[in-house]
Amino acid sequence: MSDDSPRDDKPSGLTRRALFKGAGAAAAAGAVFRSIEAGAKESDTVPANVQGPGTVPVELDVNGAKKKLEIEPRQTLLEVLRLPLDLTGAKPVCDRGTCGACTVWLDEKPVYACTVLGVEAAGRKVTTVEGLGTPEAMSSIQKTFVAEDALQCGFCTPGMVMSAAWAVKKHGKDLTEDQARAACAGNLCRCGTYPHVLKAALACARKGS
Amino acid sequence: MPRQVTYKVGIENFEKYRKEVEGAVQEITVEVHELDAEPWPVDTPLRHVGHDIPRLDAPAKVTGAAKYTYDINTAGMTYCGFVTSPHAHAIIKKVDASKAESMKGVLGVKTFEGNRATYPGYIAAGVCAESPGILDDALQAIQVDYEVKPGPCTTEDAMKPGAETVDMRGESNVRGGRPMQRGKIDEAFGSADVKVAGEYRTAVQTHSCLEPHGSVVQVNPDGGATVWASTQATSGFARGAFLRGLGVQRNRVRVLTEHMGGGFGSKFGPGSWDAIAAEFAAKTKRPVKMLLSRRMEHLLGGNRPDSIQKLELAGTKDGSFLGIRGETWGTAGNGGRGAGATNTMVYNWPARAMRQNGVNTFSMWGRAFRAPRHPQGSFAMEAIIERYAHEIGMDPLAVRMKNDPHPIRQVQWRIGADRIDWKKNRRKVPGSDKGVVKRGLGCAAARWSQAGRHMSRGGPYTVDIAIDREGNVTVANCVQDIGTGIRTVMAILAAEELGTDPSLINVEVGDSRLKPGPGSGGSTTSPTIGPAVRTACVVAKDSLKALLALEWNVDESKIEWTDGDFVDPAGKRATFPQACSLIGDDGLRVSGQRQRNWTSPYRETAGCQFAQVSVDTETGVITVEKVVAVHDCGRVVDALTARNQVNGGVIQGISYALYEEKQLDRNLGDMVNPTFDTYRIMGMADCPEIDAVMTSVVSGFNNAGMMGLGEPATVPTAAAVANAVFNAIGVEVPELPMTPARVLTALEGKQG
Known part of the structure; x- marks a missing residue:
C-alpha cells in the first residue's frame, strides 16, 4: 500500500505527520506576530526566515509558466491557484487534506493543494489538471476518463484525474488494479464514479501514452 | 387530430x-397527439439511443475547464461567510461585531441579535469582505453571547414526555402522521401461520455534496442581477427571501447553473445563506461569492432523517404474505419533510397498516435525499421478510418472487x-x-x-430547437445537468430524431433565460425533458419539409422522413444537411411541447x-x-x-x-x-x-x-x-x- 499511495511517499509527498508539524510551526509563527503587535522590536524576535504578515513576492512555476505573484504566506497553494491565477480545476471541498479534490502535482508527485502553502511551492514545479490537457487537446488519461465516463457531477474529477494520471505515469503498462485503487484512495467522490475511474486508469495504462 | x-x-x-x-x-x-413523435416500440433498431455514448460535458470536466459556481471569479469579487451557533437551542443575546466592522476590507456585517437559534449551525452573523483572508479574520473577531436553552436533539429524547418543543406551541414534538390502512389487517394477523416482529433503526445521513450549497450574486449597473447558483432547480431559484434580499424584480434576475457539484435532493430552493449574500450584493453593488463551509454543509446542507421502525409481518407457512403493519418515527429537525419510512410497497400485501411519524428535534430539517424515506423503509421491510423466509425454511429469493407482482x-x-x-x-x-x-x-x-411530467404551473415543458443553414443544431431548456447526464440525453434523442450525431448537437441548459425546466427531483428530469426533445425535433422536421416543399414544388404533406432523409413520392431525396441549407440566415427556431403521459x-x-x-x-x-x-x-x-x-x-x-x-x-x-x-x-x-x-x-x-x-x-x-x-x-x-x-x-x- 505505502508503495502505491503517493501521499505516503517521502520526501516530497506530504504526510499527515508533516502536516501537523507544519501546523505547529504556523502556531508558533502566530505567537511571534502577536509579540510584534505588542511593540517588541522586530529584530529581537523575528528569525530571518519568517515571512509576513502582509504579502510577500513569490515566483511559481505552474504548468510550465513562471508566475510572479504577491501572496500572503498563510495562503495555501490551492487558494493561490484558484484566486490570483484563476486555475479553478483543483477544487476546495474538505479544506483539511481528506478528500483529494484539490490534488495537483508538486515536482511530479500528487499533493493536496490545501495542505501546501503557496510560499512552499516557490521554486518547485506545480502541475494542475489544466496543465495535463485542454478540451481541444486532452491528455491520454483525460481522453480515457471521457470514453469510460469516469465522472458524473465532475467536482471531484480534476483531483481524480491527477491521481489516476500519476498512477499511470508511475506504473505504465503494468499498472495493477490494486495500484490504481491505492493511487485514488485519497480522492472522495459522492456520485460514486469509482468503478469507471478504475476502468479508465487501467485502460489508459494498457494503451500506453 | x-x-x-x-x-x-x-x-x-x-x-x-x-x-x-x-x-x-x-x-x-x-x-x-398530432404534434407528438411516434412511439418507438420494443426492438426498434436505433442508431444512438441505448448505446454507450460519452457525456458531452466530459471534456470540460476532465480538464478543469468546466466552471462551477465555486469557480466564478469576476472582477471586484467580494466574499461572504458566517458565524453560526454551536447550540441546539439558544437565544442570540448579543453579537459584538465592532472589531470586525472596523477592519479594513470588511464591507458589511449583518447580525441576528435576539433570534431564537433552534439548531446548531444557525446563522448568528454574516460578513462580507474583500478577500477570503479578511473574511476569516473578521469572522474570528466576532463575539456572540448565547443564552443556552434545553434542546433535545435526538429523536428519542425529543419524543420524551415534557421535552422542550421546537415550535413552542405544541405539547409534543411528535407530529403523528395519518395512519394508512388497506385490507383487513386484524384478520390477516389472526389467520397467519407465522408472525415475525422486529425493530429497526437507521442513522441520519448527510447529503455531503462535494460542492457545498452557495451562489455568486451580482447586482448589475443596469438594475438587473446575475446569479450563479449551485442548484438543482435553476428555473425557480430567484424567489422568496433571496429575491427580496436582492431587491431586483424577478424578471430581471438571470440564474445560471452551467455545472454543479452534486445535489442529491438537497439543492432546490435558495437558503437563508443565499438571502444574506443577496443583501450584501444589493448593498455593495459588487459581486458576492458565498459557498458554505464544509461544517455548515454537513449541519445545514441537508440530511436523510433517521428512523425507528417497528414492524410485524404475517404470512402462511408456504411463503405467501398476508399482511404487514407497524409504526415509524424519524427526526424532522425543525419541522421539515421527508421523515418516515416507506416500507409497505413493492410486494403484494393483502393487508397493510402503517403510521409514519415525524419528530421535531433541535437540528436543521431534513431535505429530500435521493429516494426520500425509501432506503430506510426498504431496509426494515426486507429484513423482516428475510427473517420470515428463515422462519418457514424457504429460500428468501423464492419468497420475494412468489409475492412480487x-x-x-x-x-x-x-x-x-x-x-x-x-x-x-x-x-x-x-x-x-x-x-x-x-x-x-x-x-x-x-x-x-x-415517468416525468408534461407541465409545471408555468405551462407545458417546452424544448427549443435552433438549426442553422450549416446544419448546426442547438437544443435548449433551462433544466440543469446535476451530473446525471441530461445534456447528453437531450443530444442523443435529437441526434436520433434528426439523423445526425450526438457530438454535433449543441445543448444549452442551466440558464433561466431559457424555457423553464423541471427541478431535478423525483428522477423526473430525463423522462420530462427527453420526450419534449423528440417533439421539438418533429416540429423542426415539419419546418424543413415546408422549405423542401417550396424548393421541390410539391405538397409538404407528401414529403416523408425515411432512413434519415427527406423523400418525396417522385423520388427526390434530401439529407438533413441538404435540407438545412435551405434555411435563411436568421436560422430556424421552433419549439416542442411535452405531451401528457399515456x-x-x-x-x-x-x-x-x-x-x-x-x-x-x-x-x-x-x-x-x-x-x-x-x-x-x-x-x-x-x-x-x-x-x-x-x-x-x-x-x-x-x-x-x-x-x-x-x-x-x-x-x-x-x-x-x-x-x-x-x-x-x-x-x-x-x-x-x-x-x-x-x-x-x-x-x-x-x-x-x-x-x-x-x-x-x-x-x-x-x-x-x-x-x-x-x-x-x-x-x-x-x-x-x-x-x-x-x-x-x-x-x-x-x-x-
Missing part, C-alpha cells in the same frame, strides 16, 4: 429471460440470481461458514414511479440488487465483495451514463449501510463529525465489484418510453447488504450503519 397507435412495450433486451415471464412484453394502444422485476430477479450465482453462493444455513470470516448473499427490491401496464420502475459480503466475526468488519444491480429506467437512452448512475446509487447505498452517521454530542446536540475525515463516505479502497445491469423497458408512458433512474438505484442496497450479513453470520444487525461495534453486539446476542 390525435391518432391511435398500437405498439409493443416491455423489456427489449435479455431475450432468454423475458420469454419466461408473462407480461414482460405487451401490446398497448395509446392516443398520440411486477413482470419486469420477475425478469430482473432471474438475471440477478444468475449473475451472482445465488444457488451456489447463498448459505443454505445462515452463518454456517467455518472459520472467522464468514460469507453470505442477500437481495432486495427497488421501486420507483416516475397509461402503461408498467406503473412503476422495477429493480433488484444482490450483495455478497464477508464478515470478520472477530473484528466485526463487513466487506462488501460484489453487488449485482439490475434496474429499469424505462428505455435506456445512454447505457454508459445509466450504468454509471446505478454504480453511484449502489455506492451511496453501501456507504449508508456501513459508514455514514451524523453523530451528535449527546448533551449539546452539535454534530461532532462535520468533516470528511470523521464523517466517512465510501472511498475507492472500499468499493466492491459492481455489476450494473440495465433492463431497457419501453414503458409506454411517453414517445421515448422513458422513466427515471437516479433514485431507485439507491433504494435496495442497504437492505441487500444487511440481508447478506444475516446470511453470513446467522443473526441480523438491526441498525444502520452496521458498524463493527454493532456487528459484534449482534453476534454476542446470538451466543447469549
